[in-house]
Amino acid sequence: MAIEEPKYEVLLAESSFEIRHYAPILIAEVTTEGDMDEASSKGFRLIADFIFGNNQVADSSSSEKIAMTAPVTVEPQSSKIAMTAPVTVEPQSDQPNMQLAKLWRVQFVMPSRYTLASIPRPKNSLVSLREIPSKHYAVLQYSGFNSLARVQSKTQELTEWALKRNLKLLGTPQLSRYDPPWTLPMFRRNEIKVEISAP
Helix, strand or coil: CCCECCCEEEEEEECCEEEEEECCEEEEEEEEECCHHHHHHHHHHHHHHHHCCCEECCCCCCCCCCCCECCEEEEECCCCCCCCCCCCCCCCCCCCCCCCCCEEEEEEECCCCCCCCCCCEECCCCCEEEEECCEEEEEEEECCCCCHHHHHHHHHHHHHHHHHCCCCECCCCEEEECCCCCCCHHHCCEEEEEEECCC
16 A cells, blocks of 8 residues: 655755755654653654554544554754644754754655644644744655664755755755655665755
């Protein structure tokens, strides 16, 4: 069974690097504390609980199972975020150190058949829903495990590649993982992506 992924157009491909233009998406997200692995695991469980049925369909007392999509994304945060909509956050710097981060935003992309008005509401107040408009990203693709040191190294590679091409970095780098944990390392699909100004 194919797993839905966000829609995007590749504007430039160079080795493992790409510049992409993403269509608007709807996400479910939580903010969790800990190191990258601990926060990812907590966030994954909270959002999985929502999509597996801990939700309420609008104008009904029933729940609905929501299809799993890929990737699962984690992004370091500089401070606690108030639970308001929309949620915005300023990065600590243009090149945040993922190894030092203790607060993370974990996101699942929701299936494209839903809108913010039609998707079931999370029963857990820690899970929020948000629309992300169309954006441009610089992306680095790689395989294997994601230790904090490796993620930081790949983030640095992407940042240097983008700056050499005079791309303006706008957001905090994000780690996107596409495969379940039992996938062999050489077959794992990982990406570091960072929002950029339209090229």
